[in-house]
Each structure stands twice: as structure tokens, then as C-alpha cells.
Amino acid sequence: MAKIGIKQVAALSGVSIATVSRTLRNPEIVSEKTRQKVNDAVKKAGYKPNKMGSSLRTQESGNIVVIIPDVTDPFNSGIICAIEREAQKLGYSVLLGDTQNDPKRAEQYAEMVEYGQADGILLFSYNLPIDVTPDENGQVNLPPIVNVCESTAYENIHKVMVDDEEGARKATQHLIDLGHKRIAVITGNENTTTNQNRLAGYQKALINAGIELDDRLIMQGNYQIDSGVEQTKKLLLFKDRPTAIFCFCDLMAMGAVKVLHDNGYAVPNDMSVIGFDDIKFAEFTYPAISTVRQPVDEIGKTCMHQLYKLLKDKPAEQYIELKTDLIVRDSTGPAPKG
Amino acid sequence: MAKIGIKQVAALSGVSIATVSRTLRNPEIVSEKTRQKVNDAVKKAGYKPNKMGSSLRTQESGNIVVIIPDVTDPFNSGIICAIEREAQKLGYSVLLGDTQNDPKRAEQYAEMVEYGQADGILLFSYNLPIDVTPDENGQVNLPPIVNVCESTAYENIHKVMVDDEEGARKATQHLIDLGHKRIAVITGNENTTTNQNRLAGYQKALINAGIELDDRLIMQGNYQIDSGVEQTKKLLLFKDRPTAIFCFCDLMAMGAVKVLHDNGYAVPNDMSVIGFDDIKFAEFTYPAISTVRQPVDEIGKTCMHQLYKLLKDKPAEQYIELKTDLIVRDSTGPAPKG
DNA sequence: AGTTTTTCATAAAACGTTTACATAATACTG
DNA sequence: CAGTATTATGTAAACGTTTTATGAAAAACT
The missing domain is CATH 1.10.260.40 (lambda repressor-like DNA-binding domains)
Known part of the structure; x- marks a missing residue:
């Protein structure tokens, strides 16, 4: 044949x-x-x-690569899922670029467009895996790329962000409204912009409420579940324990709740916990975790559409910011008396 | 330039x-x-x-497509992650083929190899998205494909499976050993082979222990967390409630535990729960979920290697079966007296 | 009928590689 | 040193498309 x-x-x-x-x-x-x-x-x-034949001729691979630190993180996999759905509608296939937090790998994936293996990049990272030093004419020639959720320092690049600061502010305010005064946070990776923005939101809410900032209540996590566990343990050792913990992602919140339970604390009666992201199972833990919802589907859809515009040389907004929602469930409650 | x-x-x-x-x-x-x-x-x-140029010439895209029902499922995302890591080592890129359980989409992804967009397929599904009707010479010409975890009915295809039956048997036996007699299951999607095999394992363990089968204790779930919730609720209505629930995946176990807590049952004192998969956060729930570990990394690695052999026309084992491990944590305990 | 316009199809030239084959250069042999 | 084997390079033909000229045929005008 x-x-x-x-x-x-x-x-x-x-x-x-x-x-x-x-x-x-x-x-x-x-x-x-x-x-x-x-x-x-x-x-x-x-x-x-034959795709290769046509790709060669048209100089378009029909692929995009999504560079993301860890598919295993439920928030990330939610995003990827949304992206993929949208990409397909637009006629693109998605190459998976799980970096395992390794910048080298990120660069390799980014190079895919130089090799003509992908037409564009969706980048979920705060460090830029591509070279932006201007050439002899002072021109930087970027590949079609949109920076999503985490922001790189490089300004001149299209971004789809989430209002992390406001999200964190809302979460903190929610706790304040419940009467909490000693509110700890478990942060994400120090250098990430999401982390910095959320931290800012947290601090602003406290200041705004006239609550003194206490750096001892800022625990350094890394968005992974174990760090939620570790940092919560440390918090429980304090003589003047906080009455609420704001975790910068739901995964860490799960870890926190776990430690609290393990040590005989009732959530939220003895300690409130709130997360961030609203991953799919946040509502199925016990107690259901209060959190700040990131619009995962919208993020995926929007960034794919932005990239599409770039790919098709259409004008695209330089910066889009999406909103979060406070989702109150059962892990937050009134501050314990006394 | x-x-x-x-x-x-x-x-x-x-x-x-x-x-x-x-x-x-x-x-x-x-x-x-x-x-x-x-x-x-x-x-x-x-x-x-240029990748397209070389691909066209060599007739190799350097891509594989992994067809999987839902990246959002933590078990699946774990596998994908493992696959991707291995694929990269072998010089392949992975195209994401999230089907959202839609056979149509699965077929589209599978067609990628006919279009020369991918060289091979990793298939996590029990229905075959490719045509295997023999041609005039009675020959079926399969693309390079390996069937993973879920088995299709088509025999003449390379498979990497997990010993689901034994896994389920071990889980059930564990409960039996703890003195449970009324052991419910919440199953996965009815038609999946994993589900059938796990069910068989469950039943064999019971029979072996001389415990009478009771079909009322077999609750139909679908591997999603909500079904764990729903089915557990139904179980709690029974006058003669079970004392233990074996969920065919950890997600459903999480759902089950949640419902139990919500209704005032202590786990494992009032009711034991065991899951399957050992997803990353199984140990971070409260209580930590006992489960049957599937060797995710090994699955990913093995199936990628098998596919690689096919891609390179090397001989590959027709069938590989990987073993599970019983992981006892805190969600299973002795059957309540009386 | 002759001219212009429109519509449709063709031939041939890309696109950027790899590789079979031919050839040139070098190294080895007796 | 001629003759042969070996090694290193070059030439040119693929790979399977899309698309730009280009031309032929048909349709629409004078």
C-alpha cells in the first residue's frame, strides 16, 4: 500500500x-x-x-508551548486544561513544557520557537527564558509570547495577570472582619511576583485596619503542600500563636489544616485557615477551605486568545488583569475569644 | 537581518x-x-x-501525543509529568491530548500520527481511538502506540498495566484483617478495565474470607471527587451501614472522608476509608488516607520506554504489568465493635 | 466576430533539511 | 611510486506541502 x-x-x-x-x-x-x-x-x-510538509511551506508549526513549573500542581493543571481546550478551538496543538522549576529546561522549551517547533509561548514564570538584549538597531525581537500569572521583570511583553494584591487583601480583610488580629501568612516562593503581590495585599489590609505588622508571622513557604505543613508546625510553637493563617495557595492550606487537626486544633474554632486559588478539591476537604478564587478557565482562555492575536499579527492588549473572588467556606470563622 | x-x-x-x-x-x-x-x-x-525541515526530510516529527482523559486529575497529571521527563531524555516532545472523556477528541489526537504531527501515541483509555479493521491482506497496521493503565479490548497491542486486581485485593484484605465485614466500594466508571479489575479483586478478597457479597454495597462512582461525596451519602442512609469504604481512587476517598466528617463520623473510628492511586496529597489530608500506591513514575517511565522501542523498531514486550503497594495510613482502623 | 474580463487550473518554485551517490583527497600497500 | 583502499567533502535529489506566476478556457461585453 x-x-x-x-x-x-x-x-x-x-x-x-x-x-x-x-x-x-x-x-x-x-x-x-x-x-x-x-x-x-x-x-x-x-x-x-502531511503536517510537516505544510508546516515547512507555511512556516507555521501550529503548535504552542506552555512553559509551566509543575503540571502536578492542581492550579497549574487546571490552567493547562483550559488552555488546551481553547488552543484546540483555535487550531493549535499544545506542547507541554513542564520545567520542574528548572530555568534550563524553561530555556530549552522557549527555544522551540527558534527551531520552528512551536509558533508561540505561554509563559508561567517570573524569569524570562528568552534573550531580550537589543540587537545593533536597538531592537528586541521577541517571539510571540504571553506572560501569564507570574510576571517577568521585562515590561515590554504582553501579560495576562491576576490581581493578586487585591485577592490577598480581600482574604486578609475577611479574617480581620472575623475579629482576627494575629494573622499569619505562609507565602509562596520568595521571588515570585505572585508572592510579592499577595504579601503586599496582606500587609496593606493589616495596615489599613490598624493592625501592627509582625514579621514573625510571615512564614516562608514554596507553594507546595509540605511547606504548608512545615510552616504551620512552626507557627504552633509560638507562645503568642496567631488565630488565623492565610496560605498563599490552597495546597499549603491543606497542609496547614492537616497539621492543625493532627495537633488537636479545631478549624475554624481554634484557628482559621484561608487559601488561594480555589483548586478543584478545596471544597471537598474537611472543613471546606475558604479561599480566593482565581478564574482558571478565564485565565487559560484569555492568555490563549492573546497569544493567538500575536500569532496572527493582530493588535493585542499589552496588559490584562483578571479579578479574583473571595470564596468563604468553612475553614474560616470568628477569632476565638481571649 | x-x-x-x-x-x-x-x-x-x-x-x-x-x-x-x-x-x-x-x-x-x-x-x-x-x-x-x-x-x-x-x-x-x-x-x-529548523525542525520542520528536518522532520519533513526524516519523516519523524519527534513528537509523541499522550491521550489522557483529564489532566486535572492528580493521578493523571503525575503520570504526564513522569512521561514528559522521560520523553525529554529520549529526545521527544510531548503533545498534550486531554480528551475530557470525549472519544471524538481522542480520535482527533490519535490522527496526529496519520498527519505526521506525532510519531507515536501513549493511550490512557479503554476505547481505542484508531481503526484496527484488517486491510485486504488481513493486516492491521497500527501506529506506534502503547496502551497504559486502562486496557482496550484489542489484544494485539503493547500494554503497560498495573495489577489492579491484586491492588484491590490487598486493600480489601487490609480491611478484612482489621475486622471489617461490611465493606462497601465506590467504583470508577463502569466500563473501564481498571474498575472491573479492582472490582474483581475486591470480590475475590471477600469470597476468600468467606464474607458474603452484597451488591448493595457496590456504589457506582466515576473516579471524580463528587461521586465520592454522593455515593458515601447514599451509604450512610443504609440501616445496616458498612463499616468501611473502599474507594477506587483517592479523590473519591477524599470525598468520602469529607462527607463522613460533615455528618459527625470519625475516621477511622466510626468508619474506615481506603483509596487507590496514592496521589500526592493523599498523605496530607486529615486523616492521611490509606491507599494502594500505583507506581506513577515507573508507569510513566516504562510506557515511554516501550513506545520508544516501537518508534525505533526494536522489539518490545507485549505486556508489562507493574505492581502496587498497600500504603497504610490513618484512615483505616479496626472495625467498630457491635 | 472580436475584444476584454473573469474564472479556474497548471506548472514550477519555494520552504529547510538529510542523504544516496559521486568525486576528490588522503592514506595505505606491495 | 602506481595502484588501491579509505576517508572527507560536494552535488543534487528527495521529503510533502503551498503559492506565485502564468496560461487556457469560459463568460461578458462591444
Whole structure:
């Protein structure tokens, strides 16, 4: 069984290969009659246009690569899922670029566009895996790339962000409203912009409420569940324990709740816990975790659309900021008396 | 700035393009001297070989597509992560094929190899998205594909499976050993092979222990967390409640534990719960969930290696079965007296 | 009928590689 | 040193498309 390419289809339908190609890509410019013939032949032969051939010719791979630290994180996998759905609608395939937090790997993935393996990049990271030193003409030539959630220092790049500061402010305010005064945080990785913004939001809320900042209540986590566990343990050792813990992601909140339970604390009666992200299972833990919802589907959809515009040389907003929602569930409650 | 291709590098280093290509792909067959020249030119020009060009010529995309129902499931994302790591080592990129449980999409992803967009398939599904009706010569020509975890009915295909039956048997036996007699299960999607095998394991363990089967204790779940919630609620309505629940995945176990807590049951004192998979956060819930560990990294690694063999026309084992481990944590305990 | 316009199809030239084959250069043999 | 084996390079033909000229045929005007 000889391999069937466009040539075979052309022969079968008695037209030139150019006509076959046109029938498939620009049906409207070929006459009804020949279109029919060609389509029949395509179907009969079971012709599948070779992607590499067309990619080579059009100089478009039809792929995008999403560079993300860890697919295993439920927040990330939620985003990826949303992206993929949207990418497919727009005719793109997604290459997975799980970096495992390794900048080297991020660079390798980013290079995919230089190699023509991908047309654009969706970047979830605060460090830029591409070179932005200007060339002799002072021009930086960026690949189509949109920076999502985590912001790189490089300004001149399209971004889709979440209002982390406001989100954190709302969470903190929620705790304050419940009467909490000693509110600890377990942060994410120190250098991430999400972390910095959330921290700012937390501090602003406290200041705003006239609560003195206490750096001892700022525990350094890393967005991973174990750090939620570790840091909570440390907090419990304090003589003047906090009455509430704001974790910068739900995963750490899960870890916190776990430690609290393990040590006989009731949540929220003895200690309130609030997370961030609203991952899928936040509502299925016990108690259901109060959190700040990030609009995962919207993030995925938006960043893919932004990238699409760049890919198609259409104008795209330089900066888009999405809003969060405070989701109050059962892990936050009034501050214990005394 | 003209685009730099192999031609420019050839010109720059004063050799033919063939030599450049050889220097890059088969350095050993080109003389030390010219190799030097070429490599210098490559570096100076910042040459990045175009993937589409080479793919077209070699008829290899260098991509594999992993077809999986839902990246958002922590078990799945764990696997994907493992696969990706291994794929990279072997020089392959991974295209994400999240089907959202839609067979249509699975077929589309599978077609990627017909279109030359991917070289092989890693399939996590019990229905086959490719056509296996024999041609005129009675031959089926399969793409390079390995079927993982979930088994399709089609025998003549390479598989990497987990011993689900034994895993389920061990879990059930563990409960039996703790004195439980009324052991409910919350199953996965009815048609999946994993589900059938786990069910078989459960039943065999019971029979083996001389415990009468009670179909009312078999609750139909779907591997999603909400179904753990729903089905557990139903179980609690029974006059003769079970004393233990075996959930066919950890997610459903989380749901079960949640419902139990919400309704005032202590786990494991009033009711034991055991899961399956050992997803990353199983140990961080409260109580930490006892479960049957699937060797996620090994699964990912093994199936990728198997696929690699197929891709390189090397002999590959038709069937590989990996073992599970019983992980006893805190959600299972002795059956309540009386 | 002759001219212009429109529509449709073709031939051929890319796209950027790799590689079979041919040739040139070098090393080895007796 | 001629003759042969070996090694290193170059030439040119693929790989499977899309698309730009280009031309032929058909349709629409004088």
C-alpha cells in the first residue's frame, strides 16, 4: 500500500496537486464541480495532509508551548486544561513544557520557537527564558509570547495577570472582619511576583485596619503542600500563636489544616485557615477551605486568545488583569475569644 | 537581518550544506578540522536547525501525543509529568491530548500520527481511538502506540498495566484483617478495565474470607471527587451501614472522608476509608488516607520506554504489568465493635 | 466576430533539511 | 611510486506541502 500524498489524490481526481491543495485550504476559490471531485478523492483515498510538509511551506508549526513549573500542581493543571481546550478551538496543538522549576529546561522549551517547533509561548514564570538584549538597531525581537500569572521583570511583553494584591487583601480583610488580629501568612516562593503581590495585599489590609505588622508571622513557604505543613508546625510553637493563617495557595492550606487537626486544633474554632486559588478539591476537604478564587478557565482562555492575536499579527492588549473572588467556606470563622 | 539557515552557515564556514548537516547530526564522520569550522560558524551565526525541515526530510516529527482523559486529575497529571521527563531524555516532545472523556477528541489526537504531527501515541483509555479493521491482506497496521493503565479490548497491542486486581485485593484484605465485614466500594466508571479489575479483586478478597457479597454495597462512582461525596451519602442512609469504604481512587476517598466528617463520623473510628492511586496529597489530608500506591513514575517511565522501542523498531514486550503497594495510613482502623 | 474580463487550473518554485551517490583527497600497500 | 583502499567533502535529489506566476478556457461585453 503506497503512501498516499497530495499527488495521489491529484491523480485520482484528475486535477493538479495545486488544485487539491486549494480545495483543502481555500475551498471558495475552486469551482463547485472540481471541489466535489477532489473531496471525493480525498475521502476515498483517506488522504491526510502531511503536517510537516505544510508546516515547512507555511512556516507555521501550529503548535504552542506552555512553559509551566509543575503540571502536578492542581492550579497549574487546571490552567493547562483550559488552555488546551481553547488552543484546540483555535487550531493549535499544545506542547507541554513542564520545567520542574528548572530555568534550563524553561530555556530549552522557549527555544522551540527558534527551531520552528512551536509558533508561540505561554509563559508561567517570573524569569524570562528568552534573550531580550537589543540587537545593533536597538531592537528586541521577541517571539510571540504571553506572560501569564507570574510576571517577568521585562515590561515590554504582553501579560495576562491576576490581581493578586487585591485577592490577598480581600482574604486578609475577611479574617480581620472575623475579629482576627494575629494573622499569619505562609507565602509562596520568595521571588515570585505572585508572592510579592499577595504579601503586599496582606500587609496593606493589616495596615489599613490598624493592625501592627509582625514579621514573625510571615512564614516562608514554596507553594507546595509540605511547606504548608512545615510552616504551620512552626507557627504552633509560638507562645503568642496567631488565630488565623492565610496560605498563599490552597495546597499549603491543606497542609496547614492537616497539621492543625493532627495537633488537636479545631478549624475554624481554634484557628482559621484561608487559601488561594480555589483548586478543584478545596471544597471537598474537611472543613471546606475558604479561599480566593482565581478564574482558571478565564485565565487559560484569555492568555490563549492573546497569544493567538500575536500569532496572527493582530493588535493585542499589552496588559490584562483578571479579578479574583473571595470564596468563604468553612475553614474560616470568628477569632476565638481571649 | 536575514534568516539564517543551513545555507548561511555553509557559506560562512566555507563548506557545503551537506557538511554542515553532517557536522550536526553525525559529527564523527567529518574531519576534526572542518567540524571545528562549522561549529564555530554555527555558534557565531546562532544557527538553529529548523525542525520542520528536518522532520519533513526524516519523516519523524519527534513528537509523541499522550491521550489522557483529564489532566486535572492528580493521578493523571503525575503520570504526564513522569512521561514528559522521560520523553525529554529520549529526545521527544510531548503533545498534550486531554480528551475530557470525549472519544471524538481522542480520535482527533490519535490522527496526529496519520498527519505526521506525532510519531507515536501513549493511550490512557479503554476505547481505542484508531481503526484496527484488517486491510485486504488481513493486516492491521497500527501506529506506534502503547496502551497504559486502562486496557482496550484489542489484544494485539503493547500494554503497560498495573495489577489492579491484586491492588484491590490487598486493600480489601487490609480491611478484612482489621475486622471489617461490611465493606462497601465506590467504583470508577463502569466500563473501564481498571474498575472491573479492582472490582474483581475486591470480590475475590471477600469470597476468600468467606464474607458474603452484597451488591448493595457496590456504589457506582466515576473516579471524580463528587461521586465520592454522593455515593458515601447514599451509604450512610443504609440501616445496616458498612463499616468501611473502599474507594477506587483517592479523590473519591477524599470525598468520602469529607462527607463522613460533615455528618459527625470519625475516621477511622466510626468508619474506615481506603483509596487507590496514592496521589500526592493523599498523605496530607486529615486523616492521611490509606491507599494502594500505583507506581506513577515507573508507569510513566516504562510506557515511554516501550513506545520508544516501537518508534525505533526494536522489539518490545507485549505486556508489562507493574505492581502496587498497600500504603497504610490513618484512615483505616479496626472495625467498630457491635 | 472580436475584444476584454473573469474564472479556474497548471506548472514550477519555494520552504529547510538529510542523504544516496559521486568525486576528490588522503592514506595505505606491495 | 602506481595502484588501491579509505576517508572527507560536494552535488543534487528527495521529503510533502503551498503559492506565485502564468496560461487556457469560459463568460461578458462591444
